Amino acid sequence: MTLILACSTGILALVVILLSVRLHKRSTHLTYIHEKLNDIIDKGTFERLLVFNSDPQISQLLKDMNQLLDHAHRAMAGYANQEKEMRNMLSNISHDLKTPLTVVLGYSETLLHSTSLTDQERVIMTGKIQDKAQEVLRLIHSFFDLAKLESGDTELTLTRVNVSELCRLKMLSFYDMLTNLGLQVELSIPENDVFVKGNEEALDRVLDNLITNAMKYGADGKVLGLSLDYSLGEQVTLSIWDRGKGIPEQEHSRVFERMYTLEDSRNRLYQGSGLGLTITKRLVERMGGSIELHSVSYERTIFSVALIPC
Known part of the structure; x- marks a missing residue:
C-alpha cells in the first residue's frame, strides 16, 4: 500500500x-x-x-x-503606391490643364489688346481658342469618368450585345481617318453574329479608346487590325493591334496606370492624358472581362479584351 x-x-x-x-x-x-x-x-x-x-x-x-x-x-505597400500614384496624377493633371489654358489665355490676350490683327488672323486665333477649350473639356470629362468608375458610382447595365456588329460599325466610322493616315485595315470578324454580356455604350468607348490608341501610337507600322475570336462555350476575345514601335516589356505592367504615358509617348506628336487605357480597363472589368497587352516592336502590339459570351 x-x-x-x-x-x-x-x-x-x-x-x-x-x-x-x-x-x-x-x-x-x-x-x-x-x-x-x-x-x-x-x-x-x-x-x-x-x-x-x-x-x-x-x-x-x-x-x-x-x-x-x-x-x-x-x-x-498598396496604400503607399496609391499615394504616390495620386501625387503623380495630380501633378500630371495640373500640367495637362495648364498647357491648353496657357494657349487660350495667350490668344485671348492678343485678341483683346492687339489692334493690328486682320479679320482672318482673328478667325484663326478664335478657332485655336475653341480647339484648346474643347481639349480642356475632354480632359475634365475623362477625370470625372475615371473618378466615377473607381468610386463605383457609375451603374453599368449589362445586356446581350452584338459585339460583331458593333465592331463592324465602329471600324466603318473610323474608315476615313484610317485612310487619311495611310493605314491598311485588317479585319477578322466572324460572319455569324457574336453576342457578349456587356454594356453597349461601354463597349463602344472601349473600342474608341483602343482604336484611337493604335492610330496615335502605331501609325508608323502602317497597319491596324481588329479581330474577334470565339469558340462555342468559351470566352469572346476582341483584339486591336498595330505594327508600330510597340511598348517595351518592362512597361507592360504600367500602361493601365492613371496618367501613365511612355517617355516618348510612342510618338511625341501625340501627347495623351494617360487616362484612356485606365478607363478602358475599368470598363472592361465592370463588365466582368479582362484586358491584356502583348507587344513586340514593329511586329505586333496587341490589346486583347476577354468578354463573357451570351
Missing part, C-alpha cells in the same frame, strides 16, 4: 513538474509574442514572428499572426 502511494505521489509530482515546465514555456512564448508585436508596431518593420513547434496551439497562433502581418504589409 505504501509502495502504491509512493508511486502515485511520484507520478503526480512528475505531472506537476511537466505542467509547470509547459506553463513556463507558454509564458515565455507569450512574452516573446507581446514584446515582438510591440516592437513591430513601434518600428513599423512588419517582421515575421518566430514559429515555435513545441506547442501546437501557440504555433498555429503564430502562423495566423504572420499571415495577418503579411496582409498588413501588402495593404500598406
Whole structure:
C-alpha cells in the first residue's frame, strides 16, 4: 500500500513538474509574442514572428499572426503606391490643364489688346481658342469618368450585345481617318453574329479608346487590325493591334496606370492624358472581362479584351 502511494505521489509530482515546465514555456512564448508585436508596431518593420513547434496551439497562433502581418504589409505597400500614384496624377493633371489654358489665355490676350490683327488672323486665333477649350473639356470629362468608375458610382447595365456588329460599325466610322493616315485595315470578324454580356455604350468607348490608341501610337507600322475570336462555350476575345514601335516589356505592367504615358509617348506628336487605357480597363472589368497587352516592336502590339459570351 505504501509502495502504491509512493508511486502515485511520484507520478503526480512528475505531472506537476511537466505542467509547470509547459506553463513556463507558454509564458515565455507569450512574452516573446507581446514584446515582438510591440516592437513591430513601434518600428513599423512588419517582421515575421518566430514559429515555435513545441506547442501546437501557440504555433498555429503564430502562423495566423504572420499571415495577418503579411496582409498588413501588402495593404500598406498598396496604400503607399496609391499615394504616390495620386501625387503623380495630380501633378500630371495640373500640367495637362495648364498647357491648353496657357494657349487660350495667350490668344485671348492678343485678341483683346492687339489692334493690328486682320479679320482672318482673328478667325484663326478664335478657332485655336475653341480647339484648346474643347481639349480642356475632354480632359475634365475623362477625370470625372475615371473618378466615377473607381468610386463605383457609375451603374453599368449589362445586356446581350452584338459585339460583331458593333465592331463592324465602329471600324466603318473610323474608315476615313484610317485612310487619311495611310493605314491598311485588317479585319477578322466572324460572319455569324457574336453576342457578349456587356454594356453597349461601354463597349463602344472601349473600342474608341483602343482604336484611337493604335492610330496615335502605331501609325508608323502602317497597319491596324481588329479581330474577334470565339469558340462555342468559351470566352469572346476582341483584339486591336498595330505594327508600330510597340511598348517595351518592362512597361507592360504600367500602361493601365492613371496618367501613365511612355517617355516618348510612342510618338511625341501625340501627347495623351494617360487616362484612356485606365478607363478602358475599368470598363472592361465592370463588365466582368479582362484586358491584356502583348507587344513586340514593329511586329505586333496587341490589346486583347476577354468578354463573357451570351
